[in-house]
Amino acid sequence: MLKRGYDSILFEYIVGEIANGRPLAEKYSDHALKGSFEGFRECHIQPDWLLTYIAENAILTLTLTRTGTHADLFKK
Numbered sequence: 001m002l003k004r005g006y007d008s009i010l011f012e013y014i015v016g017e018i019a020n021g022r023p024l025a026e027k028y029s030d031h032a033l034k035g036s037f038e039g040f041r042e043c044h045i046q047p048d049w050l051l052t053y054i055a056e057n058a059i060l061t062l063t064l065t066r067t068g069t070h071a072d073l074f075k076k
């Protein structure tokens with residue numbers, strides 16, 4: 001995504017918020033996924049730049065799984 005000109009500082013900010021257990025602002029559309037992605041969460045770093053992740057709260061384990069556009073991630 002960085003090769004496409006997306007902002008790495010914004011990516012680092014989002015990851016930091018998630019890693020520190022802070023809720024993301026509504027504009028990032030953080031939500032749980034369904035179907036074959038159940039258990040994962042997704043947020044919109046920008047309108048068509050998504051981050052899928054798993055955050056386990058007891059002892060924080062943050063697994064950043066994928067980043068990309070809707071087409072990159074879901075073949076839409």
